Amino acid sequence: MKHLRMLGVTAAAILVIIFLPWHHGPKHPLRGGLVILRPNAVGLGARPIISGKKPNIAVEVPSVKLFDHKVAVIMYHHIDPKLQNEDTITPELFASQLDELTRNHMQFISLNQFRAFMKGGSVPANAVLVTFDDGYESFYKYAYPIMKKRHISGVCFVITGDLTPRAMVFTPHMTPDEIRDMTQHDPDMEVQAHTDDLHFKVNRGHDGLTGFLIVNGKKENKQQYMARINQDIKACVQKLLPLNRHAIDTFAYPYGLHNSSSIRVLQANGIHYAFTTKPGISTTATNLMLLPRINGGSPHITPQALYQSIRNAATPPLTFMGSLLEMLKPA
Structure with a gap:
């Protein structure tokens, strides 16, 4: 037998x-x-x-209907007509990617729709959410007009310490006035948290959010570390509150790095949703503080390749x- x-x-x-x-x-x-x-x-x-x-x-x-009861969250950083690197694409490529997804019946949703879905609500089939990290001015100058023309809302995660003109940054960031103009014309377009001043690497595996710093020649202890990151997240949330029409309750981890301590601090400051850089697709069973995203922000990712990445994530x-x-x- x-x-x-x-x-x-x-x-x-x-x-x-x-x-x-x-x-x-x-x-x-x-x-x-x-x-x-x-x-x-x-x-x-x-x-x-x-x-x-x-x-x-x-x-x-x-x-x-490629997938249902799921959301594909796509991730970008910077857009520039001339400069291209691993995190920078042209406006033409960005527009082509959105158009390719539309041709393949992807349906773009807002962050507020994503929140409702994660609480048990519904979203359209083939739901896609567009996210940008860092708060570069290129989001306002290039991405926002392209999205507005196509009636697409999304979210930009902002490093609030770089909002001031005095910020020492190589790439210009959005100003508060630009953010207000954007959110007034499209109430579903949001800015959310990406730390105030922790977006830097401490070493290969840690950043300002997850690593212990050397202060006055001495490594900070756990209590000092927790107080520092708590103060930063609190400042970030407070700076964004007047600029956003929705609660500041969503976060993107710099470099995708996180640990249990940073997650506890985020939750203590009203953050209920946090995005990583790990590929994947979100369902109502996904950990709200470890939400995956699919990268679209590289010049090597063609419109067809982005669609295929979403397809693979939705139906491996x-x-x-x-x-x-x-x-x-x-x-």
């Missing part, structure tokens, strides 16, 4: 290898063979199921065993 079970599993595995296309998505179906579309992973332009020698028989497949390819189990499920 044991040998019969093993023989059955082996035969099923052979069938999987022969018939299942191992790429993600139905772009290259086997001619005259069987194409198996992964449940809930059919994108725009997906082809009908083909079986045997009857390739023209179409079946009902959803062509626009089946493993061999996962595919085998799908095939062995009763109809």
